[in-house]
Amino acid sequence: MNKERNKINSIELDEKTRQFTSQCREAGLKITPQRVAIYRELIQTDEHPSAEMLYEKVKNIFPSISLDTVNRTLLTLNEIGAAFTVVGSGDAKRFDGGLHEHQHFRCLKCKRIVDFHHKPFDDIKLPANIRKKFKILRKTVYLEGICDLCI
Amino acid sequence: MNKERNKINSIELDEKTRQFTSQCREAGLKITPQRVAIYRELIQTDEHPSAEMLYEKVKNIFPSISLDTVNRTLLTLNEIGAAFTVVGSGDAKRFDGGLHEHQHFRCLKCKRIVDFHHKPFDDIKLPANIRKKFKILRKTVYLEGICDLCI
């Protein structure tokens, strides 16, 4: 759980940046300094920033950047697969009466949430250090993708 | 994936309602018809409704109910454990450069997201019917609870 565990060094950072710019070119996207800066800030942190958090960081480099640009850029990165959204769909909360043990699949297009139940997932074993460190209230296997109706 | 699979019959519904009211009493909560109606609507559906969706349903029973009441009630149900918010809904988006394979723990209090990596979780096998039906873009093991700093 070392905070620095996933920090990348400057060589990796440059390498990743190069990969990113060619990924943009392939996707027909322009290489703007803002876009690059947002990407670089994103991959330099472990804290799974929100758009707002990244905005604060990138402002140190581009004081005039707007939060909207960060939001739009992150959307774009998501589309080309250069970034992922971790949790928090940005959509409304969805509730569950919790009657039956089950897992969820969420369609990224129509936002539908589909239950499925795969018994082995009910009792996946957590590593001891996690169980010791945190009070785990819920654990689940969570899938995202495109559902049969949206393909 | 039968849509009716988890529908409960009226006997189970009444039983659950009884359990719910005593749960409220134990928690020192008043038994209001709105509260009960919201709970009953929630456990009668499979579709993981948002507050808005439940609001529309409960309005058929209490035409004068407000969306705020539904929101507040769901919060309350969540607190006493009579309902859960489906993982990944609500809250602002959080991003990840996706450099390393890892899993997430999210603190319900401070919203901190902590990475952990448990190798066995990297290659959990999805059931075939899921893999066939949906285009799975991401799968993860996701934990929620209270983190060491918040206990």
Added chain:
DNA sequence: CTTACTGCAAACCATTTGCACGATC
């Protein structure tokens, strides 16, 4: 020179808060 990106402002959606009235215990 064309197209895409940025920055700003306004709009939008879901959720939260403050307050007065009403219902439950």
Added chain:
DNA sequence: GATCGTGCAAATGGTTTGCAGTAAG
């Protein structure tokens, strides 16, 4: 009768949209 819950209205937080100006290819 005291306290908690409800309904309404206003406020907030996050995200999205429209548009004009600017920069990348």
